[in-house]
Amino acid sequence: MRYAGIDIGSRSIELVVVNDACKVLCRFQADTGFDPMAKAKKIVNRVSYDRIMATGYGRNLFEISFDAPTVTEIKAHARGAWTLFPGSQTVLDIGGQDSKAIALFENGNVKKFEMNDRCAAGTGKFLEIMAGTLGFKIEDFGKEALMAEKGLNISSMCTVFAESEVTSLIAKGQSRQEIARGLHDSVIRRAISMINRVSSEGDIVFTGGVAKNLCMTTLLSEKLGRKVRIPDEPQFVGSFGAALLALEIG
């Protein structure tokens, strides 16, 4: 049998299909765009599966259009991360528009979680906008930040205020790499306080698109003093988890 998991986020949609042995058979990714259900349909039509489970912010719409069961992204990420790294008890997920820290029981069930609130502070979107302001490509942003010897202090976490803070630092002739480093520092500080609210020890599984940013992963393990484990395809962990849960409901 083939089990699909679809993660409909506010910025992108991911789909993963697994077999009975939990092995990934295929994956797809696309931008969500302005019509998430039309996009979801397109992706879903490209694969064959026996059962599908939806997660992410568009899950309830998907449930209505496709008559499929749903699960929250909290549980989906927890299951995905725990399966990729058996025994792990803490997950940090930073995606396009939200971030969350999840503590797990030994059996992989969710013990406690924290999420960011309404605004984009501390998410992928924040980094993306700041990279743009500094004139870096988002793929290089982390690498550039890592090259700085120190980070400049950025006090605003609000995207709008931080942007003007960055602009004035550029105007003062400060190094762009140091500003970039400072921005990463501030996102990390926020992520760490979120992690500390849910768990105090053990390895961290870092998921979501932002886990591909080298500066983020390096700083996270440095500042936290805990081992950080990154999946090969960190942005697919939610959809992978949903696929596993589709398998589990039997």
Added chain:
Amino acid sequence: MKYDIMNKLQQIMEQNLIDIEQAKDRGQSAIGFYCLYSPMELAVAADAIPLPLCGTSNEPIATAEEILPRNLCPLIKSSFGFAVKDTCPFFRFSDIIIGDTTCDGKKKMFELLSRYKPTHVLQLPQSQDTAMALSLWRSELERFKKIVETQTGVAINNDRLRAAIRLMNLERGARKALMDMNKAKPAPLSGSQLLEILFKVGFLADKEKGISLMEEVVAEAKNGSFLSEDVVAGSRKRILLTGVPVGLGSDKVVKIVEQSGADVVAFENCSGYKQAFFVDEKTNPLDALAEQYLATPCSVMSPNNGRFDLLKEMIQEFSVDGVIDLTWQACHTYNVEAFRIEEFVQKTFGMPILHLETDYAESDTEQLRVRIEAYLEML
């Protein structure tokens, strides 16, 4: 056909507006209240109509923000906005306002509110278990009594006070009986129905009407009139909502919980079970009022041990599966207390808790839904 309480309630509410208007024409006073700490008995004892004015609607907030800071508790902004816009009939009916020095935001708001209505602010102590706190509160109630006497021209003697206590005890008793219905499994009343009834009854000028309505609902609920057929018994998780006051218009969390397939069976807040107390009818009435009202377990008190006791009792008696602790944005007292509440529930019952911080606007509905659904998945 099903017993249609909501329709009936609506009719009573409309009649109530006419009743109050007529009563006012006959010279009866109305007194506006903003907090559970000030005893409505003092108004009732002088034949005045007590009206709860706490704002629960998002609508007037934008107007309030022209004067008040934006990062203030929505309950305060909503209350104030109603006054500025003059869109709440109950505010308009009120001849005078009684406030209390509860949280910082509210007491400073009252200074501004006095521009719109004669406002009297009672000095509420910040703790409950010292003799000094009680005697201060007792003397404030004495002052409150004189304010009401001046307003109404009625001398409040002990007999009048006793009668008022008796009536309000009956009302609170009816509220408690109504809320206690939901100790049954499955809960006969949905959280939003319960909330709506409790909320609306509070505005009724004729307390007897409210009491008999609640008794009627209890009788109907016992016959299963409110249970919908499609709900499989025991399939829905039972949630207790604790924290800030919730009313019509500020009940989005209750609605999301229900949409997510769970029931809010109990409210540990001042719209709900914090009102389920009785004032001693035998001792000196003003002493009894001072003592009982001061004991209200709200987070503005420090310490606020009563809330932990009440929570424990309710978690057991309503056999709940989970607890959601709600804080309005910028409410520091409930927000800080949330840490200890979580610790307490976790330690005592091994139960996870969900702490939510939000306001009256709908803009974060989807974020709240993820949190609530994820929490329900954990239970």
